[in-house]
Amino acid sequence: MLPKAYEPQEVEQKLADKWQKAKLFAAHVDPAKKPFVIVIPPPNITGALHMGHASTNTLQDVLIRAHRMFGENAYWVPGTDHGGIATQNVIEKKLAKEEHKSRHDLGREAFVQTVWDWYNECGNAIFNQFRKMGWSLDLSDIRFTMDEKRAKAVYECFRQWWDKKYIYRGKRLINWCVRCSTALSDIEVEHEQHAGKLWYLRYKGEDGSDGIVIATTRPETIYADAAIAVNPKDERYKNMVGKKVIIPLANRAIPIIADEAVELGFGTGALKITPAHDATDYEVGQRHNLPIMTVINDKGKMINCPEKYLGMDRELCRKETVKDLDAAGLLVKEEKYNNAVSTCYRCHSAIEPFMSEQWFVKMDKLAQPAIEAAESGALQFHPANWKNPFLNWLKNIQDWCISRQIWWGHRIPVWYCRHCSEKGLTFATDQQGREQLTKVSFEDGAQPIVSYEKPEKCPVCGGHDLVQDPDVLDTWFSSALWPISVFGWPEKTPEMDYFYPTSVMVTGYEILYLWVARMVMTGLDFTGKLPFKDVYLNGIVRDKHGQKMSKSKGNVIDPLDMTAKYGTDAVRFSLLMQAVPSKDIPYSEDSITGARNFCNKLYNASRFILMNMEGIQGPLAMPKEVTELADKWILDRFAHAIKTAREGIEKYNLALTANTLYHFLWGDFCDWYVELAKQRFQTQEKEKVMALCVNILYNTLKALHPLIPYITEEIASSLRPYVAAEGGEFLLQQAYPEFDPALCDKEAVRKMEIIQGVTREIRTIRAQFNVPPALKISAVLTAKDEADLAVVKEYEGYIKLMAKVQKLDIGVNLAKPKQTATAVFENIAIYVPLTGLIDFEKEKKRLEKDLAAAKANIASREARLAQENFIKHAPKEQIEKTKNELAAAKVALAQVTASLEDLA
Incomplete structure (x- = not known):
């Protein structure tokens, strides 16, 4: 017999132990069974389980458990991700707080060992959290993107792509995070709406004329301007194209050029072109062969600018530049302007476009098979409306910047001979006197040697003074290999033959390009097979107001706090009830x-x-x-x-x-x-x-x-x-129930729908007039045709029981009693006499108050929706909420009006 009350924590601990002991979640190669495989999106080893993990992993757990009950060999592959930038940030903050040290105080080798120690401590903690959520992972066999097998897979990928000439090193405008001191790929950059300003600046003509006025959100970059651009269709500036103007405060002449990249409706229709600090400007600069000058360095400090601003932080320089432009009479005006600012996906600092020599992967040849798989339907998306965005991104794909200027991650498997690459290598000595390679330039003659381990000697000169490239690979490089590396690729293992391709990838839509697309491309390139045939995209878990959860906003819900309070099943079920594919929760x-x-x-x-x-x-x-x-x-x-x-x-x-x-x-x-x-x-x-x-x-x-x-x-x-x-x-261990068509009975359902409909109408009347739940009442059911009453006559006992009716009169064209509440279901009129059940005067006063409240609510919402400023400036959610409140108030008004008519 079950105890009187359900105690989740006690039951969960007991069953979690039993399930693991019985090895219910283990899966082995079994040719007699069809495999159903999911590789877990590996969580970063930053240690904190959040609602995003709770949502995505619960979806996977449901699929794995269900398919095991379907009789398939279900395998959910567990593992964690080293999370390069995110984990390094966590450890650096920890060092600063606990030991008042930076990673540079420790040195590279000691810092990396510190992160490994962290992993050894928190790796198990992560999966203990998973265990508490009831997720059916075999925790005796866990992968890690930095373990030996995965590291060898990363090297083999790099080697093969290097041999195919997919990987190259080049100098390009990249996304640079000043806070994290590293490059980022385009899809690691988020775009956040910021309330900023638009400054209108005058560039005087070289000939002494008033010149031209441009609008910019970044006046601190004027010192790197290479041209002013206007749209060739803009009649206002046709006579100015080819002339030169003077950069304010820099006193350097630049040309006015015509380019279709300029939007006619933005600002004055004239834009400053700064190729070193804006991606669009860089493309314009390439088309017009403009010089490239960098004025903001990798630390976010000003360089190559008037002496007053040298060494200033970019934000301070912006303020000082605006102040000096105003003093010089060159600031025409400024206005408020909301613009999308590019930010780092990890620390949310403003991204700085930066000219830098980095490692890249050519993507066009890798993307084509993925495009064909999506177009043919071999790769399916759930929901299907993600297919076109996926294809659009692949068809416009940019080369992937894979190098990161951090210490934690897979080191670029490239070595250099100091003798052969002397001019291309830059070394620095830290405070402890340790020498380290800080910069590599292929342009200046660095000669790469691709090798997983340090070569014994230089293949050119035979020298032994070899150093490794200082950069690490983008975290997503190893993640892209996850569906194949977890089964031992590049080795030909039995697991690879049996479990690959996997069945479905379950993940958030926000990493469709960061991760899913890259897994598809690498899987096809190295195996000729898709890594999965289905992509199940879930939404982002937000707060009840639709805001993204953030510790800084204070709206984060810790899933483990909730499981302790309500039980794990309640947390899981609450997420599943709202888990409409790709829709935010x-x-x-x-x-x-x-x-x-x-x-x-x-x-x-x-x-x-x-x-x-x-x-x-x-x-x-x-x-x-x-x-x-x-x-x-x-x-x-x-x-x-x-x-x-x-x-x-x-x-x-x-x-x-x-x-x-x-x-x-x-x-x-x-x-x-x-x-x-x-x-x-x-x-x-x-x-x-x-x-x-x-x-x-x-x-x-x-x-x-x-x-x-x-x-x-x-x-x-x-x-x-x-x-x-x-x-x-x-x-x-039991079979999931099957649909049995022999149990279906349309006639029984039709009859019960009539019984339920009548019962619900009587219950509604009871509720509207506050009839006590235990009080037995009388009711009359009538219709114009005897056939309409056949079901309620046959099963009047059901209605009496479920609606708590003591006396039920059923007949054709029965008269409506006095002081009766009325309802209608299909062709049946329902009368409930109220005499003796309620205090009519008291009830009338209550309903009149409800009537006044409903009218006031309607008037208030209609007035708000009539306000132009409200419709124009209020958040969409607030407008929708007000409309819903208005609709509800109108329904309430109709119900109260009908109830008052019944009392009359």
Whole structure:
């Protein structure tokens, strides 16, 4: 028998231990079984589990558990990512706080060892967190993107691409994070709306004329200007193209050029062109062969500018430049301007476009097979509307900057002979006197030697003084190999032959390009096969206002805090209920409360059924034939719930599965069937009814198990003696329920819909007039045609029981009693006499107050929506909320008006 109250923490610890001990989550090569494989998006070893992990990994866990119950060899491959920039930032902050040291104080070797020590400490902690969430990972076999096997895969990828001439080193305008002191690829850059300013500056003509006025958001870069550009179609400036103007404060002449990149409607229609500090300007500069001058260095400090500004931080220089332009009479005006600022995806500092020599991968040849796979349908997206963005990105793909100027990560597997590469190498000595290679230039003669380990000697001169490239590879380089490296690639392993390609990739849509596209390209390039045929994209977990969760905003919800408070199943189910593919989840603690209430409903209903099993010996088989309407109806509803639940899993829409089972269990089974069945518990039909109850409940537990594993396992262990369960001790070892069309009965469903519709209308009347729940009432059901009343006459007992009606009159064209509340369902009029049930005067006053409140709400919302400023400037969410409130107030007005008419 189940205890009176469900204690999640106690049950979860017990079952988590049992599952791991029974090795339920292990998978081995088994040619007799079809594999179903997911590789986990490896979490960074920064140690903190967040709601994004909770959402994505719960989706994967549901799929893995379900497909194991489908009879497949389900394998969810566990692992973690070294998370280059993110982890280095964490360790640097930790060092500064605890030891008041920087990584440079430790030196490269000692710092890297410090991060390894961190990994050894926190790696297990991450998977202990996963274990608490009930995720079915085999924790005896964990991968890490920096372990030996994965490191060799990274080297082999680099070597093959180098040999194919896909990898090259070149000087280009790249995204540079001043805070992290490293390059970033285009898709590691986020674009955030900032409230800034637009400054209008005058560039006087070289000939002494007033020249031209331009608009810019970055006046600190004027010292690197190479030209002023106007659109060739702009009639205002046609006569000025080819003339020269003077850069304010720099006193250097630059030409006015014509280029279609200039937007006619922006600012004055004239733009400063600064090739070294803007990607678009760089392209314009290449077209017009403009000189490139850098005025902001890798530390965000000013260089190559008037002496006053030398060494200034870029932000301070902006302020000082504006001040001096104003003093010189060259600042025409300034205005507020909201613009998208490029920021680092890790630290959110403003990105600085920066001319730098870096390592790149040519992407055009790698992208083509991925394009063909998506266009042919071999690669499927869920939802399908992500296919076109995926293709658009691949068709416009830029070469991938793969080098990072940090210490934690896969070191570039390239070595240089100091003798042969002397002019191309720059060394520096730190405060401890340690020499380190700080800069490499192929332009100046650096000669690369590609090797995983340090070569014994230089292949050219035979020298032994060899040093390794100081950069590390982009974190996403090793992540791109994840679906093949986890199975031992480049070795030909049995696991690679059996488990690859994997089945589906489940991840957030925000890393579709960062990660998914790169896995597709590398998988196709090295194996000729897609790494997965399906991509299931989930949304971002946001707060209830739609804001992205952030510690700085204080709106972060820690999933482990919530599991401790509400239970793991409640947290999982609350996420699944909202997990519509690729749609963001506006998450709040309220949603967990609703999911917890569902778990409690399931537990209490199960306990109630078990309490009524006294005197019955199991196992009980599902009855082969039923005659009672309620029995026929619940079997139909059960069959369709199972069908839809399975479809949700198979079609990667787990919100559909969760919501279907929620409504079936709570609404159809608990609120209707069990309530109707109670009256038969004391009759000769008890065993038949209980057989239906326990079998439907047990199979519903199996359907729910992938979603809420703990509570379903706990209840199932108590129900198992009463059902003919096949399989092992645990639900995961049993078959997922199948759809049985023989259980469907459209006629039973039609009849029950009439009974339910009439019952709900009577319940609504009771609620509207505050009739006490326990009070038995009278009701009249009438229609113009006898046929319309046939069902309610046959099953009036159902209506009396479920609506708490003592006297029910049913007949054709019955008169409406006085002081009666009225409702209509299909062709049936429903009258509920109110005399003796309520205080009419008191009720009338209450309704009149509700009427006034509804009218006031309508007037208030209509007035707000009529305000031009509100519609123009309010957030979309606020406008939509106001519209919804107006609609709800109008519904309330109609209901209250109808109730007052009934009282009259």
